[in-house]
Amino acid sequence: MIELRDLHKAFGAVKAVDGVSFVARDGEITGLLGPNGAGKTTTLRMLYTLMEPDAGQVLVDGIDAVADPVAVRRRLGVLPDARGLYKRLTARENIAYFGRLQGLDATTLRARSEALIAALDMGDIADRRTEGFSQGQRVKTAIARALVHDPRNVILDEPTNGLDVMATRAMRAFLRRLKNEGRCVLFSSHIMQEVVALCDRIVVIARGRVVADGSADALRAQTGEANLEDAFVKIIGSGEGLAA
């Protein structure tokens, strides 16, 4: 379970994150929805301890991210916005590198790698060097290495960015599978349809603040709009509506 309490982060005068609080529960997919530049990536970076919040608290399975970042990182599987691979290593070696850094022993590492390679349907590319991989193959490899240590909590920053239709469908199926395994899945997106199709819970962020938090139905009810797209626009829209 991931809990964010009143997070703040400023870069100079720019308040990137200005009081974000929400909870992502185990066995649920939580979507972080917001326009570009809303503060999604900064929020997630504080969550996986790349950045320290100016104020507020991050709890992962009850562990404070500032007090014990290493323990928090152990409980997280992270697919950041930056998902570069080591192009002179094979996909399997890329996965193994992160597995070893997570402290897995050789037997566990082998078993986990095989399981992920099978689950992500990447048997044909596992032993190829990642140089020249397609976008979809790169994302698969990046996800496999992020999940190699079997984390309870999975964070994905815009996981379907740059993927084609088939790869996006496969990704959605994979996220559902993670949820059914009882994990806490948190992913960010600026594509509303995707969030609606997948999420049990939607957290809408705009200008560094949480402007809505609930199920798709709750959001419709909150805005009085039958159409979710209209509801979304209304929520993040300036001036009137809930965003003010």
Place this chain on the structure above:
Amino acid sequence: MKPAWIVFLKEVRENLRDRRTVLNSLVVGPLLPALMFVMLINVIVSRELAKAEQPLPVPVVGAEHAPNLVAALRQMGAVIKPGPADPEAAVRAQDADLVLRIPASYAESWRKGEPAQVELVYDASQRETQGPVGRLQKMLELYGQRTAALRLVARGISPAVTRPVAVAERDQSTPQSRAGLMFMMLPYFFVLSAFIGGMALAIDTTAGERERQSLEPLFANPAPRWQILAGKLGATSAFAAVTVLLSILAFAAAGHFLPTEKIGMALQIGLRFTATTLLAMLPLVALMAALQTLVAAFAKSHREAQTYLSLLMFVPALPSILLSILPLKAQLWMYAVPVVGQTLAITRLLRGDAVAAAELAACVAGSAVAAALAIVVTARIYRSERLAISA
């Protein structure tokens, strides 16, 4: 396994697979300087030797005024040629290295027993002509001395009267110490090879990794950052150390291809030299790895890092240049200065002198302290939030 060790192994394996890095660090870096060195010395030596043995061409203006002098010069190996119409212009235009002009008054002065003047026209700023001019001056001096001795004998005086002091020279240099002078730039080559050997990895493991966007996912692992840095510095240092070792071996091999018997110098690189040099170089290798990583951490891209580091490459050249210009006697504290200490120690070793334990200790300790400082600063930079974030 410790995270640092995991990172180290991965960086070494990944970079060994990069053909360009392997070629630069492990082949071109150590071999090219040695090869160039051998070729350069061979060319210089064979040219100098050829000159010393060859007959000296001497354009003479007014040879008819001093037939005896001209005959004596011929005897001493000069090839007398007709002089140019305008000796000064010919020398300035480098058409002639030198011109000997014998004025019409020569014979007159000679007969009267007065000093008979000859003019030697040359350009001292042309280094090329130093040898020929020196040889001709020697010949003229010898002719003068011989004539003086004959004149004294004719007057019943011993020629020894004119030489109240006789100087006997006792050169204390050995073939190896003379070599030390010639091989002054060798320490720089070793320092340079350490720099080149580590450069590719320092860039690749920091600026390169950030540019490829793999640093952020790497930092999402539960390994402390200092351990990640330690692994990367270790890999960079290992490559640099191997490059230094290969460089030493290359020069050891090069020693066999130098015309040492012709120049009376020897380049002897044995086990003791290799071991001592490597020991002196190791802390310097760590220092440079840390500095290179530090610089690469500030660079926004691979290319930018390369530009900065290429500029930084000239810094280790300074001590070598300074020490060859300023012939100062090495003090103990100088050994503690990174690069300077290594340059002094390696130069001593090349001369065949022993490096005292205190000097070697100062050399290792001084560089090790500097390396520790650089590592601490780099570790601080590595902790910063901005480091991982590209663009």
